[in-house]
Amino acid sequence: MTEENPTSPYLGRPGVPLPTGNDLLQNPMLNKGTAFSCAERESLGLIGLLPAHVSTMDDQVSRVMEGVRRNNTALGKYIAMMALFDRNRALFYRVVTDHLQELMPVIYTPTVGQACKQFSHIYRKGRGLYLSAVHKGRIAELLRNWSYEDVRMVVVTDGERILGLGDLGVDGMGIPVGKLSLYTACAGIHPTYCLPVTIDVGTNNDELLRDPLYLGMRQPRIRGAEYDELIEEFVLAVQEVFPRAVIQFEDFANCNAFRLLKTYQNRVCCFNDDIQGTASVALAGIYAALRLTGSTLTEQTFLFLGAGEAGTGTGSLLVAALMAEGLSEEQARQRCWFVDSKGLVVKNRKELAIHKRPFAHDYPQQTDLLRAVRSLKPTALIGVSGQGQAFNHAVMAEMASLNKRPIIFALSNPTSNSECTAEQAYAATGGRAIFASGSPFAPVALDKRILVPGQGNNVYIFPAIGLAAMATGAERITDEMFLAAARALAAQVTDADLAQSSVYPPLTKIREVSASIAVAVAELVYERGLARTKRPADLLNYIYTWMYQPAYPDYV
Numbered sequence: 001m002t003e004e005n006p007t008s009p010y011l012g013r014p015g016v017p018l019p020t021g022n023d024l025l026q027n028p029m030l031n032k033g034t035a036f037s038c039a040e041r042e043s044l045g046l047i048g049l050l051p052a053h054v055s056t057m058d059d060q061v062s063r064v065m066e067g068v069r070r071n072n073t074a075l076g077k078y079i080a081m082m083a084l085f086d087r088n089r090a091l092f093y094r095v096v097t098d099h100l101q102e103l104m105p106v107i108y109t110p111t112v113g114q115a116c117k118q119f120s121h122i123y124r125k126g127r128g129l130y131l132s133a134v135h136k137g138r139i140a141e142l143l144r145n146w147s148y149e150d151v152r153m154v155v156v157t158d159g160e161r162i163l164g165l166g167d168l169g170v171d172g173m174g175i176p177v178g179k180l181s182l183y184t185a186c187a188g189i190h191p192t193y194c195l196p197v198t199i200d201v202g203t204n205n206d207e208l209l210r211d212p213l214y215l216g217m218r219q220p221r222i223r224g225a226e227y228d229e230l231i232e233e234f235v236l237a238v239q240e241v242f243p244r245a246v247i248q249f250e251d252f253a254n255c256n257a258f259r260l261l262k263t264y265q266n267r268v269c270c271f272n273d274d275i276q277g278t279a280s281v282a283l284a285g286i287y288a289a290l291r292l293t294g295s296t297l298t299e300q301t302f303l304f305l306g307a308g309e310a311g312t313g314t315g316s317l318l319v320a321a322l323m324a325e326g327l328s329e330e331q332a333r334q335r336c337w338f339v340d341s342k343g344l345v346v347k348n349r350k351e352l353a354i355h356k357r358p359f360a361h362d363y364p365q366q367t368d369l370l371r372a373v374r375s376l377k378p379t380a381l382i383g384v385s386g387q388g389q390a391f392n393h394a395v396m397a398e399m400a401s402l403n404k405r406p407i408i409f410a411l412s413n414p415t416s417n418s419e420c421t422a423e424q425a426y427a428a429t430g431g432r433a434i435f436a437s438g439s440p441f442a443p444v445a446l447d448k449r450i451l452v453p454g455q456g457n458n459v460y461i462f463p464a465i466g467l468a469a470m471a472t473g474a475e476r477i478t479d480e481m482f483l484a485a486a487r488a489l490a491a492q493v494t495d496a497d498l499a500q501s502s503v504y505p506p507l508t509k510i511r512e513v514s515a516s517i518a519v520a521v522a523e524l525v526y527e528r529g530l531a532r533t534k535r536p537a538d539l540l541n542y543i544y545t546w547m548y549q550p551a552y553p554d555y556v
């Protein structure tokens, strides 16, 4: 894979001859299974190892889908898909690309959440790197054990806040693996460029610690200086071993996520998906929703349920967006309100976490969401709490009495943690809600209309950010880039999408959508002088040259 042609087929390690026979069939990046041609079988020592008939890739896709659909449970489908991932990567991506709508909920939220909860019980292969405190001082050596030398995208978690499910320890590995599979499926990042990492610092989940099959270190989580030193060693080791890699922090707990982002965002090319990616996708949904409400951003009042990474991350990006429309910072913050587990985030609350303080207003304390809605009269209610069913009928009916088109986003994942279902939101608001959710909901029929809830998931953002950073050789990823990404995503929402009440483009268009977001972000990378490459004349075309298409190489 050269810089000039970054998506050419992987043919093994440079200078190492192509494996033959069973070694070839066992290599997921090289294997073509029953699609090896007669000539390839002859010259690569495969005769007799495969049944006589040569399948086309389309035949293989049909065979896989038959097998996936034979499973009655979502987890069964996930296991079938990951078995394919383990044996034939090109076919995995071809199947996912051809059946994105059906398979995204299988390889990503909500099923990936279930898979993480069962990870140590359904374990078959590592699929990524497991680094831990025991390996302190040896992290670079471990990174060199990875199968591919040219890594460009690292997704790393420590498993402490997996979706809205909490501390799953090393079982959280399903998330980096799943996110990176979407980098390839949705933005065409070559699979060999992708490295999933879990940093095992123990777990505080007693159930896991008691489970004889749990695969992580059986100890309470490491905190403080020892933790920070391990992360520092990891970040430096990535710079040393994979100098061109972007690091995506994923599903860290609040107590580490904000600090790590602050520490590293101006030092290396990295971002936090839960703080910045989710913020960008939420803001895009709001921009699109304004086309339905016919109002401006500065006229909105936002009430968030949840003041963690997604909540205050979105709040911060909204403040930047409002300031870009002429508001002062003070005025912009005044438009953003938060309710957390202890009630409204107000100035006179004691022991307010540092990331919440900029959003604490001078206002009487209230502990109840409904009362907060009544007194603040928000135009938008945004769920980022991880609390399933936290938006009850009364809350949403109140939003509907205050607004002609109330914006109601239930962004927590997986589905079980969603603040409400699409059906509940439409029912409580007479179908007037502009609804979006983090995990997918099926279209809802209401009064002879079909309402299509958009999926406000950071999958619309992170693959495009990674693609732009990789293609430009970005030195840093800035908050401004997430604002540009939000605008670019909102611009992809058509009037037809809005007519169905959807504030996101359909996922089936994700590759084009990712490319156009990547262009907007890349443009900014060049403008700000953060690129390590020269701006090409045709940026869109250049971005497409970085996008891998799942197909087989000819070996002979």
Ligand SMILES: O=C([O-])CC(=O)C(=O)O
Binding pocket: 109, 162, 163, 164, 251, 273, 274, 412, 413, 438, 457, 458
């Ligand atoms: O993974 C997802 O579906 C979105 C996300 O980052 C999270 O919920 O933590």
Ligand SMILES: [Mg+2]
Binding pocket: 163, 250, 251, 273, 274
């Ligand atoms: Mg996440």
